Amino acid sequence: MKKLINGIDGILSESLRGFGAAHADLVAVSLDPKYVLRATPKARGKVALVSGGGSGHEPLHAGFVGAGMLDAACPGEVFTSPTPDQMLAAAQAADAGGGLLFVVKNYSGDVMNFEMAAEMLADAPGGVATVLTNDDVAVEDSTFSQGRRGVAGTVIVEKIVGAAAERGADLAACQALGERVNKATGSLGVALTSCTVPAAGRPTFDLGEDEMELGVGIHGEPGRRRVPLMPADEIAEAMVSAICESTGPKPGEPLLLLLNGMGASPQMELYLMYEAARRLCEDRGLAVARSLVGNYCTSLDMAGCSLTLTRMDEALLDLWDAPVHTAALRWGM
Amino acid sequence: MKKLINGIDGILSESLRGFGAAHADLVAVSLDPKYVLRATPKARGKVALVSGGGSGHEPLHAGFVGAGMLDAACPGEVFTSPTPDQMLAAAQAADAGGGLLFVVKNYSGDVMNFEMAAEMLADAPGGVATVLTNDDVAVEDSTFSQGRRGVAGTVIVEKIVGAAAERGADLAACQALGERVNKATGSLGVALTSCTVPAAGRPTFDLGEDEMELGVGIHGEPGRRRVPLMPADEIAEAMVSAICESTGPKPGEPLLLLLNGMGASPQMELYLMYEAARRLCEDRGLAVARSLVGNYCTSLDMAGCSLTLTRMDEALLDLWDAPVHTAALRWGM
Structure with missing residues (x-):
């Protein structure tokens, strides 16, 4: 294996540190637990978008944190779901009071962990909703998924729903829009x-x-x-x-x-x-x-x-x- | 060899067609001879920047054609210098009357062909000048170069000199600036x-x-x-x-x-x-x-x-x- 790394354990932290330093105008990086947050929070009362998933798909998702798209992203280890505590911390940091929308690629680990995080956030003032992406038409079930996999179409969902949230669409509207884009x-x-x-x-x-x-x-x-x-x-x-x-x-x-x-x-x-x-x-x-x-x-x-x-x-x-x-x-x- | 191609011969033309279609708001692509031109020309009287070189280094150079950077780029075949007639056509199309600045990576083929193009353009109303980039500190002479090779630092020269040209710096100032940035x-x-x-x-x-x-x-x-x-x-x-x-x-x-x-x-x-x-x-x-x-x-x-x-x-x-x-x-x- 030939990679530009120091060792297996540090890859994600070292890379996230670099991402945070290179884009300090755009994002703030937390390393414990690991999440990437918009440096300038959006206006109070708007829906915050939180996504995440295993690392190794960059720029997805941290590369899409910023104005008009995601408010926070939770990177798991390579090809491994982030944990509910990462999602909880990211959501609490991103919450602008207008509700939280999770954008989740349809893999069993991600779905389960985002569900747990949503339960932990049941008292969030603006509520919590989820959009599952499953745009991969290749196969119905797969190694890590029941039903179709969420792949690059997730970028399009995040961009379009992010724009709607920025314009002030409410949580139900953002969720419905995300589901419509995913289906299309x-x-x-x-x-x-x-x-x-x-x-x-x-x-x-x-x-x-x-x-x-x-x-x-x-x-x-x-x-x-x-x-x-x-x-x-x-x-x-x-x-x-x-x-x-x-x-x-x-x-x-x-x-x-x-x-x-x-x-x-x-x-x-x-x-x-x-x-x-x-x-x-x-x-x-x-x-x-x-x-x-x-x-x-x-x-x-x-x-x-x-x-x-x-x-x-x-x-x-x-x-x-x-x-x-x-x-x-x-x-x- | 595993590549997403139809055959060897068509690679450059097919790829350029795609580049032109995907960025029709930014560039116009000529296929015979091959060059990429800013879709919206800069104001009359300003210096036009023209670069180019063998393909296979993308986004260098065509990906840097647009406002504030290059006015035209000439892609050669993979790792092969473009020809003087490409450079001539690109320069004539990009010429805004304020002079032409060639940004050339220091490889023998590129240097020779841009020199020939400059001679063919000796009557250009605003004059022609060249900045050679040779930022690679690894070795003094190399397979395709006398002296140091021009590599990624070329992007920085193109960005900084492109900005100066956009602001109205004259040809001598753009050339001097390019040489200063290259040296730094x-x-x-x-x-x-x-x-x-x-x-x-x-x-x-x-x-x-x-x-x-x-x-x-x-x-x-x-x-x-x-x-x-x-x-x-x-x-x-x-x-x-x-x-x-x-x-x-x-x-x-x-x-x-x-x-x-x-x-x-x-x-x-x-x-x-x-x-x-x-x-x-x-x-x-x-x-x-x-x-x-x-x-x-x-x-x-x-x-x-x-x-x-x-x-x-x-x-x-x-x-x-x-x-x-x-x-x-x-x-x-």
């Missing part, structure tokens, strides 16, 4: 290589020199099929058709297209994949109204990418375009 | 794995399971030493000491610290390396006044990182902080 969103990933979890010290799965995993999860979970390495256009076609089959976008409907890198694929390849996917959407009469290309929801050092499509409308486009200022996404401010 | 900048890179050039189909160099290349170039050129894999803190110490020895920052002087990913290293590791380097700078009494962490000057799918330190002053900090709006760097607008 589908993703599919491919792996060309496995990721390597530092504590394991070796690749999570074996993949032959000419193989790829179609429908891979962001922890290296099995997908739909282990297949021979396909050309970019065929990969894009498999992705677009699987997502469209699941979410059923209509011709003319505006789409948000996120071409997400898994961590180790060069930007040249990501833009090439984006172009292939965009063209296939347009061939189907679908209008790509907004685009995002880059590493947003990664799987450590995995080579590969995922495609996410969200069915948008004018209101969602307006929320997507709203100002955001985080370490990993910034526009309008 | 030092970089050192490490590779944990080789990159793989698509047309070659196999890793550029062999590295043992427990080895790293200290001082590697961004095309996989040899560095100072092939050494056993070191802990992050020791890597950071080797980088900080090599750079400080070369550029001689003084205690209390503000520094810009760029911790740059080579392409395949996860963000967790980059922030961890940033933290190690930052601490070592502060231990030396050096003040890290500005920070940038991420993939800015890459080497395809190489795992590893580079550290860049620039000795700043109030004027340089002010130019660094000036608004910029490009695909890869954005603040203040």
Whole structure:
């Protein structure tokens, strides 16, 4: 295993210290318990968004803490759920009195721990609600999930609901919006290589020199099929058709297209994949109204990418375009 | 070789098409000859900045085309200099009448071709000047360069000179500023794995399971030493000491610290390396006044990182902080 680390134990703390120092204008980092908080709290009375999950998917979630998106993020150890006490501390620090919304990727550990935290916060003045993301159309149940996995579509939920919360939408409206965006969103990933979890010290799965995993999860979970390495256009076609089959976008409907890198694929390849996917959407009469290309929801050092499509409308486009200022996404401010 | 591509020949064109479509608000892409131009030209009479070089280092340079930075970028084939006719076309398209400044990384092919382009542009109304970047302190001469290589420090030159040009500095002032920033900048890179050039189909160099290349170039050129894999803190110490020895920052002087990913290293590791380097700078009494962490000057799918330190002053900090709006760097607008 080749990694830029000092040892297994310190990775998360050392990395979080660096993140906090590099973005001191945006975030405050707590190391015990571990959470990342907006440096400048939002106005009193607004809904606070709190997310989190295992580390190794950066910039998800800490990279999305800031004005117009998340109020706090709880990083667990690599590919391991954060604990309820982290979530409790983060939520209490982020609480602006307007209610707390948890954005939770659908993995058993995350779901259970965020549920426990929600119970501990039952007396929060503005209430607590949860949005579960499960945008991965690849498989129904998986290694760490009952039902579909939450993957890169989570970024879109966090951005759009974050904008609504910033504008003053109440807790019920934020929750309903999050559920609507999640339902309008589908993703599919491919792996060309496995990721390597530092504590394991070796690749999570074996993949032959000419193989790829179609429908891979962001922890290296099995997908739909282990297949021979396909050309970019065929990969894009498999992705677009699987997502469209699941979410059923209509011709003319505006789409948000996120071409997400898994961590180790060069930007040249990501833009090439984006172009292939965009063209296939347009061939189907679908209008790509907004685009995002880059590493947003990664799987450590995995080579590969995922495609996410969200069915948008004018209101969602307006929320997507709203100002955001985080370490990993910034526009309008 | 595992890459998200359709075939070797189309990689650059397909990727550029995607880049242009994803950032249509920022850039216009020409495919014949290949260059990336600011979508909204700068005001007449200002200096236009044109850069370029072999592809495979993305987001360098096309990701830095936009307001406050580059006016045009010329991408060559992977790790291959762009041609003089690309540079000529890009420069003519970007020319705002205030002179043309070429920002050129010090590699023989790039230097020769930009020189030819400058000769072809001898009649440009505002004149033509060049800034050569050679911030890599690792080795004096290298595989593709006489003298030191230009690496990630080029991003800093492009940002600071881009800001000055936007504010109306004339060609001589922009050139002098670029040379000053380059001289104040030092970089050192490490590779944990080789990159793989698509047309070659196999890793550029062999590295043992427990080895790293200290001082590697961004095309996989040899560095100072092939050494056993070191802990992050020791890597950071080797980088900080090599750079400080070369550029001689003084205690209390503000520094810009760029911790740059080579392409395949996860963000967790980059922030961890940033933290190690930052601490070592502060231990030396050096003040890290500005920070940038991420993939800015890459080497395809190489795992590893580079550290860049620039000795700043109030004027340089002010130019660094000036608004910029490009695909890869954005603040203040």
